[in-house]
Amino acid sequence: MQTVRIEPLGDGAAVVRLGTRIDPETHRQVRRLVLAVDRDAPPWLVELVPAFTTVTVFYDAVQADFAEVEDWLRSRLAVLGDDPLPPPREVRIPVCYGGEFGPDLGVVAAHNGLTEDEVISIHSQGEYLVYMIGFAPGFPYLGGLSERIATPRRSTPRVSIPAGTVGIAGMQTGVYPISTPGGWQLIGRTPVRLFRPEQDPPTLLQAGDIVRFDPISPEEYQALLEGGDVQ
Amino acid sequence: MMRVLRPGLLTTVQDLGRVGHQRHGVVVGGAMDELAHRVANLMVGNDEAAPTLEITLVGPSLKFEADAVIAICGGDLSATVAGWKLPLWRPLRVRAGTVVDFGGARQGCRAYLAVAGGWDVPQVLGSASTYLRAGIGGHQGRALQAGDTLAWRAPGPLAQAWLAQAAEDAVEAAPWSVSYQIRPDYRPQVRVRVIAGPQADWFTEESREAFHAAVFTVGSQSDRMGYRLQGPTLSLREPRELISEAVTMGTLQVPPDGNPILLMADRQTTGGYAKIAQVARVDLPLVAQLKPGDQIGFDPVSLAEAQRALRQRERDLNELAAAVRGLPGISWRSRARAG
Numbered sequence A: 001m002q003t004v005r006i007e008p009l010g011d012g013a014a015v016v017r018l019g020t021r022i023d024p025e026t027h028r029q030v031r032r033l034v035l036a037v038d039r040d041a042p043p044w045l046v047e048l049v050p051a052f053t054t055v056t057v058f059y060d061a062v063q064a065d066f067a068e069v070e071d072w073l074r075s076r077l078a079v080l081g082d083d084p085l086p087p088p089r090e091v092r093i094p095v096c097y098g099g100e101f102g103p104d105l106g107v108v109a110a111h112n113g114l115t116e117d118e119v120i121s122i123h124s125q126g127e128y129l130v131y132m133i134g135f136a137p138g139f140p141y142l143g144g145l146s147e148r149i150a151t152p153r154r155s156t157p158r159v160s161i162p163a164g165t166v167g168i169a170g171m172q173t174g175v176y177p178i179s180t181p182g183g184w185q186l187i188g189r190t191p192v193r194l195f196r197p198e199q200d201p202p203t204l205l206q207a208g209d210i211v212r213f214d215p216i217s218p219e220e221y222q223a224l225l226e227g228g229d230v231q
Numbered sequence B: 001m002m003r004v005l006r007p008g009l010l011t012t013v014q015d016l017g018r019v020g021h022q023r024h025g026v027v028v029g030g031a032m033d034e035l036a037h038r039v040a041n042l043m044v045g046n047d048e049a050a051p052t053l054e055i056t057l058v059g060p061s062l063k064f065e066a067d068a069v070i071a072i073c074g075g076d077l078s079a080t081v082a083g084w085k086l087p088l089w090r091p092l093r094v095r096a097g098t099v100v101d102f103g104g105a106r107q108g109c110r111a112y113l114a115v116a117g118g119w120d121v122p123q124v125l126g127s128a129s130t131y132l133r134a135g136i137g138g139h140q141g142r143a144l145q146a147g148d149t150l151a152w153r154a155p156g157p158l159a160q161a162w163l164a165q166a167a168e169d170a171v172e173a174a175p176w177s178v179s180y181q182i183r184p185d186y187r188p189q190v191r192v193r194v195i196a197g198p199q200a201d202w203f204t205e206e207s208r209e210a211f212h213a214a215v216f217t218v219g220s221q222s223d224r225m226g227y228r229l230q231g232p233t234l235s236l237r238e239p240r241e242l243i244s245e246a247v248t249m250g251t252l253q254v255p256p257d258g259n260p261i262l263l264m265a266d267r268q269t270t271g272g273y274a275k276i277a278q279v280a281r282v283d284l285p286l287v288a289q290l291k292p293g294d295q296i297g298f299d300p301v302s303l304a305e306a307q308r309a310l311r312q313r314e315r316d317l318n319e320l321a322a323a324v325r326g327l328p329g330i331s332w333r334s335r336a337r338a339g
Helices: A024-040 A066-077 A105-112 A116-125 A218-227 B034-044 B157-164 B206-215 B280-288 B303-327
Strands: A005-008 A013-017 A043-050 A053-060 A090-097 A128-133 A142-145 A158-161 A165-169 A172-175 A181-184 A186-187 A210-217 B002-006 B010-014 B052-056 B061-064 B068-076 B091-094 B099-101 B107-115 B171-173 B189-196 B214-216 B226-230 B251-254 B262-264 B274-279 B295-300
Touching: A005 A066, A013 A066, A024 A043, A024 A053, A024 A066, A024 A128, A090 A116, A090 A218, A105 A116, A105 A186, A116 A186, A116 A210, A116 B002, A142 A172, A142 A210, B034 B052, B034 B068, B034 B107, B034 B280, B068 B157, B091 B157, B189 B280, B189 B303, B206 B274, B206 B295, B251 B303, B274 B280, B280 B303
Parallel strands: A090 A210, B189 B295
Antiparallel strands: A005 A013, A013 A053, A043 A053, A090 A186, A128 A142, A128 A210, A158 A181, A165 A172, A165 A186, B002 B061, B010 B052, B052 B107, B061 B099, B068 B091, B068 B107, B091 B171, B189 B274, B214 B226, B214 B295, B226 B262, B251 B262, B251 B274
């Protein structure tokens, strides 16, 4: 663990750097550290922001200075070990691909020399790891997209993308939890709500989850939306 | 009950933010000027975290339909009652039927209006802060509109004692206010202290020197999420991709175009641009009061010095809170007596 760097982000946060690449092992170390800090929750702890390779620890600088926080974190890192993590939750997300919900499905197909059905098949057969939640409330950064359907971002971002839209950007795929501007290629939409401010935790997905996408028809999309099965 | 006669440009309910949910991507938000928000609450005997109204650039017209103790802190947005300019940074007693009119910004950009008891809005994920982009928090997840009514909770014992004193006028002010040691010196040109950012050494020597030597202008595309700054273009020593990681209020991040963005209350939880510096938390109120076209410069400070300054400010605020608690009786000044 001597390779781990800990550095300040201003006067109220410390960034713990657990790796330099986006990979499942670094992700597991991030999760282990989050579990360890949550378990012991020292009084100066404000909150944690886990990301791909880092855990940023926000602290109350009236109660502790950076050196104290760093020492405490190093003491936890020293015993982090290779403990097995709790098994990942598997979350299935129904997606209506193409049509008005996925206006860029044809772009993704053409870019990769595939038919639209092949893109749907490849995307929905994938198993995706939620590396982190960020950018917007409940937005999952997913790993595991097949190179066969990777597609660059649009050159001009759209002003507004509806909540639930499933997109591809380079080697990433994700779902927009709230309506935001964005440059991703849009291939479908889910009726499931990813951001649930009335719940705690307020998101469908959490870091460490495994996500699978199930293709559904427009009729099934409507039925799920109206049936209220999507919370 | 308070009725909104005119909403102003952007009037929202804010508190100290939606802390604790960043790992779920939930934006912290909260008052842009944390100090003004906290002091406004302390002036009326509230917990410093109670919801206040954040009033932006062009203020609202608000009718109080019951007696209330209020305080207005932060930027000077020309608050008046029947033509009398209301003093800032001190408790004010308003009687039922009083209309508080705000105008344009004379100094700063954001005023905070606290009412004894605190504005009564539902908590969403532990906070009353309005987050417009997701439409959550505050009053129905949005900015106030004409015709809205907002209630407040029962005032604490201090404000109740003040309300029980006989009133002479529609609005009266306490004869004392917050010391200048605590009130920030809001100006349209400020220099603030910055701690080196995690990727400061990714930038060229010239860029780092220019960053500290230059004066940046706050761009027109600036809001509660962040300020786009115009000044010297900052460049990396070599093209490098940052893997997304946490950012926070006061983070100065630099996208590939070289123009820094200063992240504010409604910033995203994570970002993928190199962070050249981080504004010391004690200086963020100065930043919060800047408008498009205002100017800002960045002086280096050590982390230890920034934290010392923060602890001193917190001691000052604790003393202020204790002093206010010791003032159950006030000789209120009406407009006539204030001259």
